[in-house]
Amino acid sequence: MSPNDPLMTSLALDVAHLFAGGLVVVSFMLLYQDRMTAVINIFALHALVVSLSVAWQAAIQDAPHLYITAAIALVVKAVVIPLALHRIVMRLGIHRTIEPVVGTGLTMLAGIGLVALSIMVMLPITQQAGTLAREDLSFALSVILLGLLLMISRRNAVSQVIGFMSIENGLILAATAAKGMPLVVEISVAFSILVALIVIGIFLFRIRERFETVDIHLLHEHRGEQP
Amino acid sequence: MNVTSLLLVPALGAALLALIGDERKAAWLNVLVSFLTFGCALGVLLGERPSPGPFLIVDDLNVVFILISTLVGFTTSVFSRSYIAHELEVGHLTHAYLRFYHAMYQTLMFGMNLALLANNIGLMWVAVELATLTTVLMVGIYRTPAALEAAWKYFLLGSVGIALALFGTILVYLAARAVVGEGLDAMAWHILVANAAGFDPALLNLAFVFLLLGYGTKVGLVPLHAWLPDAHAEGPTPISAVLSGLLLNVALFAVLRFKSIMSSNPAALAPGPLMVTLGLASVVFAALMLYRRQDIKRLFAYSSIEHMGVITFAFGMGGTLANFAGLLHMVLHSLTKSAIFFCVGHVAQVKGTQRMAEIRGLTVSHPTLGWSLGLGVVAIAGLPPMGLFMTEFLIVTTTFARAPALAIILGVALLVGLGALLLRLNGLAFGDPDGRSDPDTASFLPIGLHLAIVLAAGIWLPPALVAWFQYVASLLN
Numbered sequence: 001m002s003p004n005d006p007l008m009t010s011l012a013l014d015v016a017h018l019f020a021g022g023l024v025v026v027s028f029m030l031l032y033q034d035r036m037t038a039v040i041n042i043f044a045l046h047a048l049v050v051s052l053s054v055a056w057q058a059a060i061q062d063a064p065h066l067y068i069t070a071a072i073a074l075v076v077k078a079v080v081i082p083l084a085l086h087r088i089v090m091r092l093g094i095h096r097t098i099e100p101v102v103g104t105g106l107t108m109l110a111g112i113g114l115v116a117l118s119i120m121v122m123l124p125i126t127q128q129a130g131t132l133a134r135e136d137l138s139f140a141l142s143v144i145l146l147g148l149l150l151m152i153s154r155r156n157a158v159s160q161v162i163g164f165m166s167i168e169n170g171l172i173l174a175a176t177a178a179k180g181m182p183l184v185v186e187i188s189v190a191f192s193i194l195v196a197l198i199v200i201g202i203f204l205f206r207i208r209e210r211f212e213t214v215d216i217h218l219l220h221e222h223r224g225e226q227p
Numbered sequence: 228m229n230v231t232s233l234l235l236v237p238a239l240g241a242a243l244l245a246l247i248g249d250e251r252k253a254a255w256l257n258v259l260v261s262f263l264t265f266g267c268a269l270g271v272l273l274g275e276r277p278s279p280g281p282f283l284i285v286d287d288l289n290v291v292f293i294l295i296s297t298l299v300g301f302t303t304s305v306f307s308r309s310y311i312a313h314e315l316e317v318g319h320l321t322h323a324y325l326r327f328y329h330a331m332y333q334t335l336m337f338g339m340n341l342a343l344l345a346n347n348i349g350l351m352w353v354a355v356e357l358a359t360l361t362t363v364l365m366v367g368i369y370r371t372p373a374a375l376e377a378a379w380k381y382f383l384l385g386s387v388g389i390a391l392a393l394f395g396t397i398l399v400y401l402a403a404r405a406v407v408g409e410g411l412d413a414m415a416w417h418i419l420v421a422n423a424a425g426f427d428p429a430l431l432n433l434a435f436v437f438l439l440l441g442y443g444t445k446v447g448l449v450p451l452h453a454w455l456p457d458a459h460a461e462g463p464t465p466i467s468a469v470l471s472g473l474l475l476n477v478a479l480f481a482v483l484r485f486k487s488i489m490s491s492n493p494a495a496l497a498p499g500p501l502m503v504t505l506g507l508a509s510v511v512f513a514a515l516m517l518y519r520r521q522d523i524k525r526l527f528a529y530s531s532i533e534h535m536g537v538i539t540f541a542f543g544m545g546g547t548l549a550n551f552a553g554l555l556h557m558v559l560h561s562l563t564k565s566a567i568f569f570c571v572g573h574v575a576q577v578k579g580t581q582r583m584a585e586i587r588g589l590t591v592s593h594p595t596l597g598w599s600l601g602l603g604v605v606a607i608a609g610l611p612p613m614g615l616f617m618t619e620f621l622i623v624t625t626t627f628a629r630a631p632a633l634a635i636i637l638g639v640a641l642l643v644g645l646g647a648l649l650l651r652l653n654g655l656a657f658g659d660p661d662g663r664s665d666p667d668t669a670s671f672l673p674i675g676l677h678l679a680i681v682l683a684a685g686i687w688l689p690p691a692l693v694a695w696f697q698y699v700a701s702l703l704n
Contacts, residue, residue: 125429126401133401144394148387160383167390174397180409181400183349187393190353194389197360198382 392441
């Protein structure tokens with residue numbers, strides 16, 4: 001793509017902003033879900049949007065290594081982790097339960113406030129950074145703050161993990177918008193490992209706990225002991 | 228001595244330890260690898276400084292941190308050998324977990340050395356994340372519900388902290404890119420500090436807020452400290468010692484690096500007042516919380532929050548004298564706190580509990596252990612003649628000349644903390660012993676070594692050491 005073509009450049013920016021803005025919208029969608037399976041599906045959409053956004057950045061910045069980051073986001077976060085989470089949720093029988101700490105309306109209002117805040121904070125101070133980075137960064141900060149809001153407004157582990165992963169998507173958006181930043185791929189790999197460990201963590205934490213209780217119960221009965 | 232040896236030795240050690248099944252050999256190998264790493268650190272200290280590469284750097288600041296980190300890493304491995312042998316005997320840990328534990332111990336050392344040596348803000352971030360992850364895994368190693376919950380809490384809060392720190396790192400890169408140009412140069416420390424004067428101050432300000440909150444979570448500054456007491460109390464005691472003595476320092480080191488970028492830019496927000504506020508809040512909060520503790524490891528975890536607050540406060544005040552006192556306080560706190568955790572680990576083993584109400588009369592039932600713990604608590608409470616008295620005295624007096632109100636708050640908070648610690652010590656060390664009392668198998672070498680250094684520092688500091696620390700302190704301005 002020729003960088004000197006003004007029409008293409010403005011189209012390229014518009015598409016980049018479309019994806020980044022879409023990510024903020026999907027973050028809002030995460031906030032008002034009341035069923036666990038729906039939250040996981042919306043998160044898969046979140047990861048899909050971020051991977052499209054990164055792939056588009058790779059194309060317009062002429063940075064092929066970013067395709068790796070996009071592929072990781074697509075495979076790990078849009079497919080593998082949602083499947084694993086669905087499995088956990090089914091095994092634990094918690095697919096209907098979401099325990100919000102405050103009501104959905106209040107959470108949405110707080111979310112709108114956070115987006116306004118991040119735009120007001122980021123836009124004036126990133127004037128040097130170029131149009132692309134400038135608006136993507138304010139969207140990225142919105143996604144990060146909405147992710148934090150999701151983490152504190154839900155009680156169960158799976159929702160908290162999804163909140164954390166949406167924060168991570170916001171960070172990847174920010175890192176790719178900072179044109180030419182080294183180590184983005186390495187950082188996204190490090191993050192994927194972190195997320196994978198978290199998911200394995202809840203899997204082991206909940207499932208093992210159940211199996212171990214059952215085991216100990218059996219053991220006591222076998223040996224004629226009362227717990 | 229080559230700098231990469233500091234990374235290669237623990238990395239190879241971790242790989243070897245993952246393969247060795249026999250736990251006695253593994254424990255000895257762990258000690259050996261840690262000792263070799265310490266040797267490498269001495270070599271780096273005494274050898275010629277290599278010029279900064281794209282990824283690694285040795286300068287006067289990180290050499291202090293590396294030296295204390297590898298020293299405490301080595302002594303903790305010695306303590307770990309006797310601690311782990313006992314845990315295996317009573318069946319708290321199985322062989323498979325033990326192999327995992329030793330491999331993780333060296334991975335943690337690798338992560339911390341990499342974070343300290345990194346000349347790249349992205350690489351440092353990855354290294355701090357690696358160090359955090361390994362400690363999370365080790366905190367949950369006993370697999371009791373309490374340990375898993377502590378690990379989970381640490382994991383979530385640590386991850387949020389690390390996410391905020393990454394956003395700050397990206398903003399610093401953006402600020403640097405406009406001046407230095409794209410690529411690795413815009414993330415290298417020595418280039419960032421040299422060019423910081425030209426960076427956009429507004430971008431730097433925002434970045435520093437994120438970095439301070441992000442890495443501050445790992446330092447355990449109030450109000451981001453919630454993970455710290457749980458992680459200290461529920462994990463194996465060698466890990467509590469390494470967490471308090473080393474990992475908190477590594478996170479603080481990251482904050483200091485970014486602070487020096489901020490200070491090099493005259494138009495940017497002064498980082499001092501932010502650090503002073505967080506530090507003072509930590510000291511006051513932790514000093515009050517010390518009174519309500521019932522678990523011995525939680526007590527000393529809160530004491531770590533207090534001391535990290537003191538150190539952050541000192542660096543926030545700035546000036547050569549305060550920086551000097553802060554740096555020395557950090558080194559002495561690492562030594563004292565790890566010595567205390569070594570004692571506490573053995574105490575919890577001989578008494579079979581961590582509840583302070585059930586531990587009495589240690590100086591009667593286990594004289595060496597009891598008196599060592601007593602000496603450690605006297606040191607950590609900041610009483611003369613131990614070294615921490617001198618550094619706290621320096622910090623309070625130098626603050627008094629510049630901001631009397633802050634000095635009074637700090638001084639009163641330190642006295643309140645001292646009262647709580649002495650009150651607890653009275654119950655733990657004196658009176659009639661009761662309850663379970665197994666013979667101790669402690670190795671007193673690490674405890675004695677640490678406390679001797681802290682005592683010596685309180686009485687007489689070698690002029691060469693003073694000159695070295697003063698030079699580093701002046702660099703931090």
